[in-house]
Amino acid sequence: MLYSETVLDHFANPRNVGEIEDADGIGEVGNAKCGDIMKMYIKVEEDVIVDVKFKTFGCGAAVATSSIATEMIKGKTIEEALKLTNKAVVEALEGLPPAKIHCSVLAEQAMKSAVADYYKRQGIDPTPIVGEIKECESCH
Amino acid sequence: MEKRFIYADNAATTNITKNVLDAMMPYLTEHYGNPSSIYKMGRDAQKAIEDARAQIAECFGCQAKEIYFTSGGSEADNWAIKSTALRLGAKGKKHIITTEFEHHAVLHTCADLEKQGFEVTYLPVGEKGLVTAEQVEKAIREDTALVTIMYANNEIGTIQPIKEIGAVCREKKVLFHTDAVQAVGNVPINVKEQNIDMMSLSGHKLHAQKGIGLLYVKTGVALNNLIHGGAQERSRRAGTENVAAIVGLAEAVKTACADIEGKIARITPKRDRLIDEILKIECTRLNGDRESRLAGNVNISFLGIEGESLLLLLDMNGICASSGSACTSGSLDPSHVLLSLGLPHEIAHGSMRLSISDDITDEDVDYIIEVIPKIVERIRSMSPLWEDVVERQPEMEKLMKFVSPLKV
Numbered sequence: 001m002l003y004s005e006t007v008l009d010h011f012a013n014p015r016n017v018g019e020i021e022d023a024d025g026i027g028e029v030g031n032a033k034c035g036d037i038m039k040m041y042i043k044v045e046e047d048v049i050v051d052v053k054f055k056t057f058g059c060g061a062a063v064a065t066s067s068i069a070t071e072m073i074k075g076k077t078i079e080e081a082l083k084l085t086n087k088a089v090v091e092a093l094e095g096l097p098p099a100k101i102h103c104s105v106l107a108e109q110a111m112k113s114a115v116a117d118y119y120k121r122q123g124i125d126p127t128p129i130v131g132e133i134k135e136c137e138s139c140h
Numbered sequence: 141m142e143k144r145f146i147y148a149d150n151a152a153t154t155n156i157t158k159n160v161l162d163a164m165m166p167y168l169t170e171h172y173g174n175p176s177s178i179y180k181m182g183r184d185a186q187k188a189i190e191d192a193r194a195q196i197a198e199c200f201g202c203q204a205k206e207i208y209f210t211s212g213g214s215e216a217d218n219w220a221i222k223s224t225a226l227r228l229g230a231k232g233k234k235h236i237i238t239t240e241f242e243h244h245a246v247l248h249t250c251a252d253l254e255k256q257g258f259e260v261t262y263l264p265v266g267e268k269g270l271v272t273a274e275q276v277e278k279a280i281r282e283d284t285a286l287v288t289i290m291y292a293n294n295e296i297g298t299i300q301p302i303k304e305i306g307a308v309c310r311e312k313k314v315l316f317h318t319d320a321v322q323a324v325g326n327v328p329i330n331v332k333e334q335n336i337d338m339m340s341l342s343g344h345k346l347h348a349q350k351g352i353g354l355l356y357v358k359t360g361v362a363l364n365n366l367i368h369g370g371a372q373e374r375s376r377r378a379g380t381e382n383v384a385a386i387v388g389l390a391e392a393v394k395t396a397c398a399d400i401e402g403k404i405a406r407i408t409p410k411r412d413r414l415i416d417e418i419l420k421i422e423c424t425r426l427n428g429d430r431e432s433r434l435a436g437n438v439n440i441s442f443l444g445i446e447g448e449s450l451l452l453l454l455d456m457n458g459i460c461a462s463s464g465s466a467c468t469s470g471s472l473d474p475s476h477v478l479l480s481l482g483l484p485h486e487i488a489h490g491s492m493r494l495s496i497s498d499d500i501t502d503e504d505v506d507y508i509i510e511v512i513p514k515i516v517e518r519i520r521s522m523s524p525l526w527e528d529v530v531e532r533q534p535e536m537e538k539l540m541k542f543v544s545p546l547k548v
Contacts, residue, residue: 017522032486032525035446035465035474039524044472057525059465082199 003060010064018053025121027113029133030106033104036062038110040070044118047077054110061100062137065107068092078115082130084108092124141511146504147457149292150345150436151322152462153494156388157347163391164349167384175381176370185383192390197407199397200339200356201330208355208363208373209386213321214245215343215366216355219315219377220338221249221288223364224260228285228315235284237314239271240480242290246319247476250288263289265480268429269296273304280312287316290322291339295464295477295493296428296438301326306335315361321345321353325396326403326434332380337361343385343391348392352385403498407435410496410505414438417509421516423529423543427478438494439464441483444526445490445519445545447474453515454492459508462490486525487542 003011023041025112036058043051052074054066069089073081086104090096096104112133116126147155156164167188173181175189190204198202210216225236238250240262250260261279263271274286282339285310292299296420302318309316317338320329325346331339337362343352357363396403415426415438423443442450447465454461464475465488465545473479474488494508529536529546 008452011449012456014522028524032489033484035485035489039525039527055522055524055527057444057523058446060452062446063449063522 002097004096005062006092006094006110007061007096010067010093014054014063014067016053016067016074017133018056019055020051020053023053023114025114025116025118027110027115027117029109029113030058032057034104035059036106038062038066038106040066040110040114042073042114042118046093047079049073049076049078049081051116054068058103058106059100061096061103062106064093065089065096065103066110069107070109070130073111078118082115084111095097141507142506143458144507146508147460148494148496148500149460149462149510150298150497151493153253153339153344153350154347154497155375155499156349157392157395159395160388160391164384164388164509167387171383175383176372182539185381188383188387188394189381192386195390196393199393201332202356203359203484205374206331206356206359208357208376210340210355210366210377211351212344212353212355213243213319213340216340216342216353217243217245217288217317217319218249219355219363219366220340220357221246221253221286222337223366224286224315224317225253225256226364227362228255229258233283233285234258235261235281237263237276237279237284237287237289238368239263239265239289241265241269241293241295241477243294243319243321246288258285265298266468267481269293269298269481270283270429270432271299271300271305273308276305277308277312280308280314284312284314287314289316289318291318291320291329292327292434293428293477294322295475296439297322297434297495298428299323299432299434303334303335306337308339310335313416322434324393325400326436328397328400331356331358342431343389343392346392346396348389349385352382352389354389360539365418374520395449404435406498407496407500410502411436411438413505414494414496414508415440418512419544422545422547425487425543427481427483434495436496438496439442439491441478441487441543442520443487443490443539444529446523447489447491449462449519450490450492450515453518454511457509457511457515462493462495465489465491479548483542484539486539 020041024044028039039055041053052070056066086108090105116130119126173185175186193204321342324341339356344350366376427439447463478488
């Protein structure tokens with residue numbers, strides 16, 4: 001299993017690990033049966049993600065994708081954050097082994113799921129904004 | 141604590157020891173003749189191969205002509221199973237008995253035979269990872285061609301009652317093959333006393349080089365040609381022999397077999413200290429029976445942890461280990477061996493195997509014991525699954541019964 005230096009760095013020194021006590025949105029995707037769970041917490045002020053934290057149960061790639069995804073959305077508006085794709089996550093990590101691409105999908109979904117939760121708490125239907133959050137295809 | 145480098149993955153492969161390399165070197169340098177050649181350099185190479193065969197035969201209590209050199213354990217497994225299936229299948233015997241937790245070299249070969257109309261019984265191995273001779277006896281039918289059961293499991297190290305299984309097979313007149321790749325050099329083996337008809341082994345698991353192994357086939361058991369061509373390996377497996385590797389394999393087998401009891405006595409206390417100390421961590425379990433177990437095998441699951449993360453952090457601390465997690469297998473399913481014990485996926489994902497050799501020191505053991513709890517704590521602190529365990533979420537109940545209790 002060949003990981004890039006960036007993946008190993010994010011695994012060894014994950015950014016934004018932890019929880020946000022008074023989070024405005026919390027998203028959890030994946031399941032333990034498949035070996036990956038990602039939980040993302042966001043703090044939102046005037047449509048800007050001012051803080052983000054994550055907890056991940058999973059492999060090196062799962063930790064690294066969560067870590068870099070939090071870096072990529074922190075300080076961004078929700079609109080900008082929602083443009084984050086798993087491809088961008090993979091690129092930012094300088095590639096992932098083929099078997100680990102699903103981890104980048106989980107990272108994108110964890111972020112979207114947290115945003116959806118944020119909207120729900122506002123009484124807003126998140127689906128038109130965030131879209132359907134499908135379960136990871138490879139988890140079936 | 142000073143960082144150390146500890147290789148604790150000897151069930152994956154081993155280093156070539158100096159005596160093995162020294163035995164091989166002349167055949168890689170000055171004695172490079174083709175064993176089939178008529179001149180002295182060729183004859184010397186031929187003699188080296190036959191001496192090696194005789195040495196190995198002596199270690200396993202068989203005759204030299206019953207040993208066929210192969211490229212490794214997988215080839216030997218494939219050869220034994222396919223040859224028997226082809227010969228006996230033609231006589232209407234199209235049933236094979238094996239276990240759920242064999243190496244893939246056996247399992248995938250059996251699966252391929254199923255596609256060709258064979259029926260395979262996969263014996264369950266229970267929570268301890270052991271099969272019994274009674275299970276085998278009950279599964280044998282009129283049309284059973286072969287029983288193939290591994291001597292010791294590669295992941296959890298459990299040692300099967302091979303002699304008893306062999307006795308049942310003899311009584312029922314069914315051929316018995318064992319994949320002894322993990323057992324050779326770690327368990328005393330005598331193929332005659334233990335009623336073994338065919339046995340596979342691999343050199344690189346016992347300090348010889350990669351790419352060499354052998355298949356023992358009892359006289360009287362018919363064996364199909366694996367590779368057609370020249371007359372090498374009694375015309376069963378053509379191709380110019382890997383002389384140096386064969387000589388190295390004989391040296392490795394001889395060295396290992398000369399001191400099995402001594403090795404077991406040296407390694408077992410270290411293994412036990414690793415197991416006892418690591419199991420002090422909450423929500424852990426030892427996978428596989430503790431008693432009938434290879435002297436160097438430790439396989440422990442940590443709830444709330446995914447194995448690959450654990451391996452990466454161990455590596456960063458200089459420790460080479462392996463895991464049955466899905467992430468290390470390239471699929472999403474964890475190890476079939478751990479699942480065969482009845483473990484839930486979540487527990488199987490969190491497994492770690494240490495396989496220690498004679499090289500390991502007490503200081504190495506101290507170091508591992510010091511490093512692992514810190515790594516486990518670090519991974520658990522960022523695991524949402526562990527969060528659910530600590531908060532005693534109801535859905536965790538089904539997992540908690542497989543591991544030691546949570547400390548309050």
